[in-house]
Amino acid sequence: MTWLGSIGQAIAGGVTDALDVAARLGVDPTFVRDKLGTRSLPRLQQGFGTADLAVEAVRDALSRWAGDTGQLRVLVVCTQSPDGEGLPHTAAIVQQRVGLARNLAAFDISLGCSGYVYGLAVVEGMLHSTGGYGLLVTADPYSRMINPDDRDTALLFGDAATATILGPEGTWCLGARRFATDGSGAAALERRGGRFHMAGRQVFNFAATRVPEQLSELLCSEALEPRDIDQWILHQGSRYIVETIANRMGLPLDRVPVALERTGNTVSSSIPLILRHCGDRPDLRRIVLSGFGVGLSWASMILTREANDGSTKGGQASNLIGVGGKHVPQRGARE
Amino acid sequence: MATSLTAFQVLEIVRAAQTRIQLDALTPSASLRDIGADSLDMMTILLDVQTAAGVEIPDADVGKLTTVDSIVEYVSRLAS
Numbered sequence: 250m251t252w253l254g255s256i257g258q259a260i261a262g263g264v265t266d267a268l269d270v271a272a273r274l275g276v277d278p279t280f281v282r283d284k285l286g287t288r289s290l291p292r293l294q295q296g297f298g299t300a301d302l303a304v305e306a307v308r309d310a311l312s313r314w315a316g317d318t319g320q321l322r323v324l325v326v327c328t329q330s331p332d333g334e335g336l337p338h339t340a341a342i343v344q345q346r347v348g349l350a351r352n353l354a355a356f357d358i359s360l361g362c363s364g365y366v367y368g369l370a371v372v373e374g375m376l377h378s379t380g381g382y383g384l385l386v387t388a389d390p391y392s393r394m395i396n397p398d399d400r401d402t403a404l405l406f407g408d409a410a411t412a413t414i415l416g417p418e419g420t421w422c423l424g425a426r427r428f429a430t431d432g433s434g435a436a437a438l439e440r441r442g443g444r445f446h447m448a449g450r451q452v453f454n455f456a457a458t459r460v461p462e463q464l465s466e467l468l469c470s471e472a473l474e475p476r477d478i479d480q481w482i483l484h485q486g487s488r489y490i491v492e493t494i495a496n497r498m499g500l501p502l503d504r505v506p507v508a509l510e511r512t513g514n515t516v517s518s519s520i521p522l523i524l525r526h527c528g529d530r531p532d533l534r535r536i537v538l539s540g541f542g543v544g545l546s547w548a549s550m551i552l553t554r555e556a557n558d559g560s561t562k563g564g565q566a567s568n569l570i571g572v573g574g575k576h577v578p579q580r581g582a583r584e
Numbered sequence: 585m586a587t588s589l590t591a592f593q594v595l596e597i598v599r600a601a602q603t604r605i606q607l608d609a610l611t612p613s614a615s616l617r618d619i620g621a622d623s624l625d626m627m628t629i630l631l632d633v634q635t636a637a638g639v640e641i642p643d644a645d646v647g648k649l650t651t652v653d654s655i656v657e658y659v660s661r662l663a664s
Contacts, residue, residue, distance in 0.1 A: 277622070283604075284624050450643060453627045454634075489624045496602060 251373040252419030253552065254382075256525035257310025259302045260512060261390060261408035263292035267513070274400050281404055286488025286509040290407040293390045298332040300342040302410035303388040307347050310412035316382060320416075323375040323383035324355040327364035327517045329440075329543065330389050331357065343386065354379060361389070361438065361543025362484045364517030365411075366426065366550050369538075372415050373423055382416035387517035394445040401449050405487060407513025411521035420528055421536065424551035427467045429459065434545040452542070456490050460541050460549075461498045467537070467549050478551075479533040481505045484540040485512075485519035494539075516542070586639045586663040594652045594659075597632045601625065612652040633659065 267287040268278050281287060293302070303326055311318060326340040340355035349355075354375055360367050365387055372383040390408035397403050415423075437451035460483070468475065481504055483491050488507050495505040508523050515522060520538050527533060534554050541547035589597075591612045598616070599607060603625035610619060616626065626649075630641055633655055639662045641649070649655050 280622055284622065448643070449623070450627050450630075450646070453624070454631050457628075457631055458635075493628065 250417070251376060251415055251423045252417065253369070253421040253423065253524075253528075254316075254414040254416060254419035255310050255313040256414075256521050256528065257306045257308065257313060257412040258518075258522055258525055259305030259309060259410045261291040261293045261297070261302060261392075263294040263408075265290040265292050265392075267404050270397075270403055274398065274403065276400055276404065284487065284489045285404055286485075286491075286507055287404055287407070287513045288510045290392075290404075290513040291409060291511075292392045293408045299328055299330055299388050299390055299410075300332050300339050300346065302390060302408065303328075303339060303343045303386045303412070304346045306386060306388065306410040306412040307343060307384060310384065310414055311347075314414050316414070316416070316418075319350055320381045321349055321353060321384060322379035322381035323372055324349065324353055324386070325368055325372050325375070325383070326355075326357045326386040326388060327360055327368045328357060328386075328388050329359050329361055329516075330391065330393060339388065340386070360517065360546060362486065362514075362516050362519070363428075363540040363542055363544065363546040363548045364389075365413075365520045366538050366540045366548035367428065367546075368517070369413070369415065369423055369550060370426060370428075370548075376415065382414055385413045385415060387411045387521060389516035389518070391445060391514075391516060394440055394443060396444050399444075401447050402445055405514045406445075407509075407515050409512055409515040409518045409522060411518045411525070413521055421524075421552040421554055424553050425467060425471050426548065426550035427463050427470075428548045429463060429546070431455070431459070431545045437545065438543045452486070452545075453490060453493075455545050456486060456541050456547075457493050457497060459545075459547055460494050460539055463547060463549050464494075464498060464537065464539055467551065471551065473535075473551075475500055478535055478537050479504065480527060480536045482520050482523045482527075482536060482538050484542065485509045485514055485523070486542070487514065586659075587637055588660045588663045589633065589637050589656055591652055591656050593636065594633065594655050597636060598629055598652065601628045601632060603628060610652075612656070614652070615650050616652075617650065630655075637663065639663065 388410035391406040539549040
């Protein structure tokens with residue numbers, strides 16, 4: 250059983266005002282506010298790179314963790330925008346700069362907005378081999394490949410990174426999950442000539458149909474109903490896509506957070522950024538995560554908190570009783 | 585299998601789509617963009633039309649589908 254512990258974050262220091270960009274590109278500001286949901290878009294400043302964001306996020310996660318860094322055995326970095334020419338892999342750079350031990354498996358995985366859910370499962374799988382604790386880092390500063398004049402993307406993406414500690418102790422238990430891929434839609438989200446291109450309608454159609462299907466299948470497999478889920482943390486593609494998925498599934502919007510205003514769409518970091526903020530809420534017992542994007546790729550997972558009455562369901566989490574007392578208080582929690 | 589849709593069915597799709605369209609101005613011949621639909625609203629409407637009619641609407645044709653009438657005619661052509 251693998252638990253999710255502290256989550257660190259790093260938000261890029263520069264800021265672009267989405268409304269300024271909207272004015273320049275002739276986009277209605279109410280569209281930006283009500284449909285995209287963005288306002289401030291963090292931007293990597295000159296001289297900073299993906300590894301810088303990743304290192305900051307790892308340091309933040311470690312500062313909130315009561316464990317010993319010597320117990321870290323796995324470091325996975327999810328990125329599709331590594332520094333330089335992508336060689337060496339970002340995980341090796343982060344290992345050295347944070348000063349982590351050499352007996353650490355460190356590698357990158359290449360996924361976009363589904364990357365956090367995939368990454369959780371990858372780290373969990375590695376921990377079966379290595380024991381100890383693992384770190385999952387998400388870092389994809391898309392601003393470096395966004396065309397500033399592209400109305401489809403220039404108002405949407407922000408630069409951020411997160412780092413999540415996983416191991417035999419923590420707050421949330423990884424439960425049932427589903428993964429899917431449809432490479433026939435790959436051209437809808439791709440980098441060409443160094444620029445990011447998004448075919449908005451294809452991506453919308455994909456997310457509005459495939460994600461609800463997968464979520465329904467996931468819940469059905471665990472004999473759960475939507476009302477059994479306290480929080481649905483969906484990838485923050487845009488306010489509109491989050492609300493569309495929620496509406497199509499008949500979910501109450503107060504259980505489906507939208508949090509793009511100050512960060513924009515941060516690719517694989519959008520889910521952990523929300524989880525970091527709501528993960529400590531004692532009223533939440535069961536959370537669903539769902540990421541979707543580049544590939545096309547989509548993945549969903551149930552997280553469960555220990556239940557005192559044995560009623561918690563959700564894949565592996567049904568066996569949570571008896572694991573009590575393994576929660577590690579987060580040190581220096583700050584928001 | 586592709587099936588035609590009536591104007592009544594398409595009007596129902598538009599009404600149910602939770603868009604910013606002024607529903608009191610919605611008629612089969614009204615320009616959906618003129619009565620409040622933005623690009624994302626149009627994506628939702630056309631996705632629901634695709635699902636209801638069992639057809640695929642390529643991007644190249646989206647610009648032609650500006651009214652309920654034009655959608656009905658377009659789908660009818662595909663279905664036949």
